[in-house]
Amino acid sequence: MIFTSRTGFAVFVALLTLLGIAWAGCQELLDENDLEPAPPDCIEVPPTEGYLSVRYTLNAQNPHVPIEIYRGDFENNDLILRDTLPSSHNPYRLPIDEYYSVVAKYLRGQDTIIVIDGDDIEADETEYSDKSCWSVDNGTIDVKLKF
Amino acid sequence: MRWILLLIFIITAVSDCLWAQLDRDGAPGYEKRHPHMAMFETPFFNNDVALGATYRYTVHPGQMIGVTVSAYFRPFGKSILLKSAPHYYFQLKEYRHTFAVGLEKKFWVNNRLDVFVGGALGLSVVDYRGTGEGVYEGHQIVKKDGLTPIIKGGIAYKFTPFVYMRAGYLYTDMKTVDGHRIYFAIGGQL
Numbered sequence: 001m002i003f004t005s006r007t008g009f010a011v012f013v014a015l016l017t018l019l020g021i022a023w024a025g026c027q028e029l030l031d032e033n034d035l036e037p038a039p040p041d042c043i044e045v046p047p048t049e050g051y052l053s054v055r056y057t058l059n060a061q062n063p064h065v066p067i068e069i070y071r072g073d074f075e076n077n078d079l080i081l082r083d084t085l086p087s088s089h090n091p092y093r094l095p096i097d098e099y100y101s102v103v104a105k106y107l108r109g110q111d112t113i114i115v116i117d118g119d120d121i122e123a124d125e126t127e128y129s130d131k132s133c134w135s136v137d138n139g140t141i142d143v144k145l146k147f
Numbered sequence: 148m149r150w151i152l153l154l155i156f157i158i159t160a161v162s163d164c165l166w167a168q169l170d171r172d173g174a175p176g177y178e179k180r181h182p183h184m185a186m187f188e189t190p191f192f193n194n195d196v197a198l199g200a201t202y203r204y205t206v207h208p209g210q211m212i213g214v215t216v217s218a219y220f221r222p223f224g225k226s227i228l229l230k231s232a233p234h235y236y237f238q239l240k241e242y243r244h245t246f247a248v249g250l251e252k253k254f255w256v257n258n259r260l261d262v263f264v265g266g267a268l269g270l271s272v273v274d275y276r277g278t279g280e281g282v283y284e285g286h287q288i289v290k291k292d293g294l295t296p297i298i299k300g301g302i303a304y305k306f307t308p309f310v311y312m313r314a315g316y317l318y319t320d321m322k323t324v325d326g327h328r329i330y331f332a333i334g335g336q337l
Contacts (some may be wrong), residue, residue, distance in 0.1 A: 117276050
């Protein structure tokens with residue numbers, strides 16, 4: 001294929017690009033009208049609670065790890081609970097659609113290491129052809145000792 | 148995604164005439180006619196990956212020099228250690244974003260290969276999960292952000308005059324971890 005000018009080539013590429021975009025857009029519209037029916041285990045009521053799972057490190061100097069769970073960043077001082085890991089309460093059942101931060105305290109030799117992480121618990125809504133179903137995106141906190 | 152693949156296919160299919168164009172008056176002429184470059188980049192090292200993009204505009208075709216605007220993001224948090232007192236540390240999950248402007252020069256090797264070197268000045272900002280700049284037990288968390296230099300260099304290989312891949316080295320002051328990075332990029336020139 002030979003183009004006699006830059007303009008001709010640019011117009012050709014632009015036209016083909018537009019055709020490609022239009023084709024991709026049509027495919028998406030077709031996909032949207034092709035929803036599947038809801039699964040049998042569909043949860044139709046928005047959930048109110050989810051789980052916050054806390055991963056941690058145990059070693060000779062830290063056989064138990066004290067933690068604090070806050071709503072929002074820890075400096076907001078909205079403390080929800082204090083616990084010591086390992087704990088039968090982990091994963092923690094907490095209200096949904098909130099961001100949580102966890103502060104864990106370790107010792108390493110003569111040093112104190114404060115490990116902080118955060119995550120949120122969210123509700124997800126999925127549209128099906130006959131109804132909407134809800135699921136929970138649970139939170140995962142990693143306060144393992146990395147250094 | 149489909150239309151991007153379609154576009155790449157079209158560009159590849161019609162690229163022969165452009166190789167001829169590059170042969171006609173050499174790399175500086177080609178740089179003048181096609182001053183726009185954009186690339187997606189991945190600097191990485193030691194379980195720390197960033198994703199980024201750079202736009203380059205050729206300001207001096209004869210010298211193959213261009214100005215660049217870049218942005219880099221760390222999609223996965225990197226655990227870092229901040230010293231707050233002689234025996235007191237914070238371990239935090241850090242997300243770092245860097246925005247930079249700079250200059251870059253290319254050295255033409257042949258129609259498919261060139262060598263590039265560039266320098267930029269960037270603003271590096273961080274976000275820690277679970278905290279901003281909180282105080283815990285009387286110890287302040289201080290964000291390690293601010294101005295940072297970015298230096299990069301390497302080789303570029305053109306699959307077509309429009310599409311090329313780069314590999315090389317990138318350094319940026321990461322403040323909390325080592326800043327030396329291996330660098331890969333894929334981009335286009337129009």
